[in-house]
Amino acid sequence: xxxxxxxxxxxxxxxxxxxxxxxxxxxxxxxxxxxxxxxxxxxxxxxxxxxxxxxxxxxxxxxxxxxxxxxxxxxxxxxxxxxxxxxxxxxxxxxxxxxxxxxxxxxxxxxxxxxxxxxxxxxxxxxxxxxxxxxxxxxxxxxxxxxxxxxxxxxxxxxxxxxxxxxxxxxxxxxxxxxxxxxxxxxxxxxxxxxxxxxxxxxxxxxxxxxxxxxxxxxxxxxxxxxxxxxxxxxxxxxxxxxxxxxxxxxxxxxxxxxxxxxxxxxxxxxxxxxxxxxxxxxxxxxxxxxxxxxxxxxxxxxxxxxxxxxxxxxxxxxxxxxxxxxxxxxxxxxxxxxxxxxxxxxxxxxxxxxxxxxxxxxxxxxxxxxxxxxxxxxxxxxxxxxxxxxxxxxxxxxxxxxxxxxxxxxxxxxxxxxxxxxxxxxxxxxxxxxxxxxxxxxxxxxxxxxxxxxxxxxxxxxxxxxxxxxxxxxxxxxxxxxxxxxxxxxxxxxxxxxxxxxxxxxxxxxxxxxxxxxxxxxxxxxxxxxxxxxxxxxxxxxxxxxxxxxxxxxxxxxxxxxxxxxxxxxxxxxxxxxxxxxxxxxxxxxxxxxxxxxxxxxxxxxxxxxxxxxxxxxxxxxxxxxxxxxxxxxxxxxxxxxxxxxx
Numbered sequence: 343x344x345x346x347x348x349x350x351x352x353x354x355x356x357x358x359x360x361x362x363x364x365x366x367x368x369x370x371x372x373x374x375x376x377x378x379x380x381x382x383x384x385x386x387x388x389x390x391x392x393x394x395x396x397x398x399x400x401x402x403x404x405x406x407x408x409x410x411x412x413x414x415x416x417x418x419x420x421x422x423x424x425x426x427x428x429x430x431x432x433x434x435x436x437x438x439x440x441x442x443x444x445x446x447x448x449x450x451x452x453x454x455x456x457x458x459x460x461x462x463x464x465x466x467x468x469x470x471x472x473x474x475x476x477x478x479x480x481x482x483x484x485x486x487x488x489x490x491x492x493x494x495x496x497x498x499x500x501x502x503x504x505x506x507x508x509x510x511x512x513x514x515x516x517x518x519x520x521x522x523x524x525x526x527x528x529x530x531x532x533x534x535x536x537x538x539x540x541x542x543x544x545x546x547x548x549x550x551x552x553x554x555x556x557x558x559x560x561x562x563x564x565x566x567x568x569x570x571x572x573x574x575x576x577x578x579x580x581x582x583x584x585x586x587x588x589x590x591x592x593x594x595x596x597x598x599x600x601x602x603x604x605x606x607x608x609x610x611x612x613x614x615x616x617x618x619x620x621x622x623x624x625x626x627x628x629x630x631x632x633x634x635x636x637x638x639x640x641x642x643x644x645x646x647x648x649x650x651x652x653x654x655x656x657x658x659x660x661x662x663x664x665x666x667x668x669x670x671x672x673x674x675x676x677x678x679x680x681x682x683x684x685x686x687x688x689x690x691x692x693x694x695x696x697x698x699x700x701x702x703x704x705x706x707x708x709x710x711x712x713x714x715x716x717x718x719x720x721x722x723x724x725x726x727x728x729x730x731x732x733x734x735x736x737x738x739x740x741x742x743x744x745x746x747x748x749x750x751x752x753x754x755x756x757x758x759x760x761x762x763x764x765x766x767x768x769x770x771x772x773x774x775x776x777x778x779x780x781x782x783x784x785x786x787x788x789x790x791x792x793x794x795x796x797x798x799x800x801x802x803x804x805x806x807x808x809x810x811x812x813x814x815x816x817x818x819x820x821x822x823x824x825x826x827x828x829x830x831x832x833x834x835x836x837x838x839x840x841x842x843x844x845x846x847x848x849x850x851x852x853x854x855x856x857x858x859x860x861x862x863x864x865x866x867x868x869x870x871x872x873x874x875x876x877x878x879x880x881x882x883x884x885x886x887x888x889x890x891x892x893x894x895x896x897x898x899x900x901x902x903x904x905x906x907x908x909x910x911x912x913x914x915x916x917x918x919x920x921x922x923x924x925x926x927x928x929x930x931x932x933x934x935x936x937x938x939x940x941x942x943x944x945x946x947x948x949x950x951x952x953x954x955x956x957x958x959x960x961x962x963x964x965x966x967x968x969x970x971x972x973x974x975x976x977x978x979x980x981x982x983x984x985x986x987x988x989x990x
Contacts, residue, residue: 348419348511349521350504351428352407356400358495359439363396363555364389366443370450371552377454378548388552391541395555398532402557403435405529412515412522420509428505429496437492444488446556448479452799454854456551457560458927473762477813478800538562539943545961547860563927571681571980574943575930578973580981586974591909593917595898599905604987605978606907609894613901617704618876619781619843620789620896621774623830624673625823626666626797628849630867632820642821645828646847646869651880654872654899656913658886660922660933661851661866666793667719669850672889674698674728674791675988676908678923678979679930681943685983687720692727694988695907697893701789702729703904707781709733709788711774713752713795714764721793722749730791733773735764750777759804764795766804767826775833782839793850797823816853831873844875848892861931861940864957866924875899886920886933887913907988909979923975932972937965939972 367389371378378384410427418424449457475481499505513521541553578586584603591605592598598607630636634647635655662672667684671677674696675685685691698708709731716722716734726732731748735757752765752773759766774792781788796803801819802812808825810818827847834840849868870892872878878899887895890910897904898912911918921934930941938950938959947969950959982988 347507348411348513348518349408350507350511351432351499352404352411352508354499354502354504355432355435356397356404358436359400359403360393360396362439362443363392363399366446366556367392367552369447373450374454374548374552377546378552379546380549384544384546384549387544388549391553392555394536395541395553395558398528398536399555399557401525401528401532403439405525407431408522408525412518416512419511425505425509428508432499433492433496436495437488440488440491440495442557444484448475449556452854454548454551456554457556458563461560462563477762477802532558542860547862550860571977574681574945575941575976576945576947576969576973577977578970580977582970583974583977583981586971587909587978590919590971590975591911593912593915595912595915603978603981603985605909605982606905608904609897609906610903611898611901611912615901615903616876617706617787617900619778619787619839620701620706620846621778621792621843622673622790622846622848623792623794623827624669624848624850626794626850627853628797628820628823628869629852629854629865630849630869631864632853633869635869636867640817642817643824645824645831646871649827649831649847649873650869650871652873654875654878654881654883656870656883656887656892658884658920659848659868659870659891660863660886660888660924661849661868662889662924664851664855664865664926666850667721669889670721670724670791670793673848673850673892674725676890676893676910677983677988678888678890678909678975679925680976680980680983681925681928681930683927686724688983690986691724693990694728695990696728697908698725698728698730698789698791699990700893700897700904700906704787704902706787706789707731709777709790710793711770711777711790712764712793713767713770725791733777735760759802761800761802763798767794767796767823768804768807768829770794771826771830771833775830775837778834778839778843779837782837794823796826797853840874842876844896845873846892846896847871847873848889861924861926861929861938862957863922863924863931863933863938863952863954863959866922872896872899883913885913885918886922887911888922888924890923909975930972930976932968932975934968934971937962937968939965939968941972941976 371388414424446456449461538554538559542550544550580603587605588598591607595609595611596607600606632638633643634641635650662668662679665684667686668679670686671684675694676697701708708729710725712721712734714735715737716732717736722732722734726749731750733750733752735752756772757765757769759769770792774790778788797819800813801815803819803822805812808818808821810821812818848870852865852868855865888910890908891913894908894910894912895914898914921932924931928943932939933952936952938952940948949962949964951962952959
């Protein structure tokens with residue numbers, strides 16, 4: 343009984359945490375019930391595995407307190423010192439727990455997932471995240487509510503005399519030592535033996551996510567920021583892998599420049615080469631199914647739908663990932679996604695063989711434009727260290743010293759609207775037009791990589807522009823994004839440089855990328871439009887392809903002769919085989935025709951047949967050739983980056 347008395351706060355906190363976590367899991371289950379394919383067995387699994395994780399998280403929370411109780415002299419148990427320490431620690435830990443549970447609800451609402459790499463990134467980039475929360479939710483009321491609930495929990499503990507019981511406990515040192523050792527052993531067991539992946543046993547992604555615990559998932563994501571492909575994934579002999587990839591990149595216009603472990607090659611397209619200016623507008627979270635072109639009936643993208651009819655339109659292009667930095671990686675390096683973080687956020691990512699480098703080789707000025715602070719997600723460092731002049735709304739001026747190219751800050755005079763993530767798309771386009779005017783005046787060709795922010799939570803934009811109120815949801819943000827594009831096109835049509843300027847509209851990734859399957863193919867389908875390309879008639883490209891294929895196809899349409907170190911193909915090539923490469927932070931997928939190969943850690947390989955009409959993945963017999971193709975793409979991409987094979 344004395345053990346129970348001394349440890350009454352600890353024991354009851356554990357019970358409180360497990361109960362609160364159970365309630366969170368129930369609420370998330372209710373919100374996702376239709377997508378989780380719930381059965382009696384899955385219910386048992388979700389809450390059984392969930393309890394396992396909850397006990398682990400609780401052990402981490404009480405570990406320090408158990409050590410404190412071990413070292414606290416018995417004569418101090420009822421002292422003012424112990425009461426101050428206990429009340430303060432209880433208040434802080436309870437507040438953190440409650441706030442984390444609230445954060446889980448909001449994170450699930452946006453990503454339909456427990457905490458993952460995105461949450462880790464959000465912890466690093468606090469300015470954008472705190473302001474996003476403040477603009478999406480009434481932050482003072484939120485914090486006030488969390489404080490009130492925390493005080494309520496403390497009142498209940500005090501009413502039940504749980505604190506009083508603990509302060510009067512007289513547990514001997516040897517017994518306290520036993521309790522502390524047990525808790526330390528439990529925490530060590532979870533640290534070294536219980537991987538977050540044990541929850542990932544169901545074919546239904548929602549069941550897996552519901553089984554997890556948010557804090558445990560966060561710690562797991564923090565630990566596995568980058569995965570070594572060679573250690574965790576199925577491998578081929580390097581020469582075999584590169585031989586397969588070289589065969590996939592070979593066509594009648596291609597000559598490889600070496601016979602070693604390389605994909606560097608010379609490409610000679612027929613016809614007269616021409617060099618228009620190129621502006622690529624990478625649109626935040628623009629799923630293909632937002633467009634009427636792809637069947638949407640809400641009429642929220644009239645401008646893009648009109649442009650699609652008079653442009654080069656890729657009708658079956660797929661993003662490589664579910665994050666902006668993954669889309670930037672694909673559109674700047676044309677490389678399959680490698681496990682862990684995007685190359686944009688990794689070390690040793692300077693002086694790479696980027697699309698911008700290829701444009702500079704042809705005499706272009708290259709620029710990167712972002713409406714927010716490019717310190718976020720390491721954008722400025724990556725683009726600046728790879729030769730792009732950077733234009734953004736930087737607050738972190740010290741970051742500008744880390745790269746070689748020019749850095750321009752969008753002045754307040756061009757800004758009419760700004761939220762947590764950046765200025766409105768209209769204001770961003772004003773900065774782009776101003777820069778293009780200057781380049782044209784100086785007789786320079788230009789290639790610009792634009793990254794928008796308006797189609798992002800909190801979904802706010804200038805009032806009076808469209809018939810959906812600002813901040814009311816994603817549909818309004820999409821419609822404003824489309825409206826801003828229309829304004830941009832109308833403005834540049836009056837410019838002397840317009841006739842010789844191609845404008846690309848493409849998404850970085852889809853909105854709400856979570857689906858029933860961990861890699862849900864339909865959640866990667868994005869629009870891609872090349873508008874106003876000189877001498878180019880409207881063209882629909884129906885073949886399945888990837889973001890990494892955009893520029894090889896554009897260079898083919900412009901009849902360029904150039905050296906390449908890109909993994910992408912010209913989709914209009916005589917030898918192109920339709921395929922897509924896509925992934926999460928750990929799972930890497932290769933889709934060809936109706937077959938899907940998914941590679942995972944522990945050398946795991948899964949094979950599926952894909953039914954496009956119903957977006958179903960059905961387990962299928964392994965096809966050794968396709969498995970080897972999938973391995974070859976990802977293994978060679980990882981090999982080249984880690985061994986400086988992507989350098990200029």
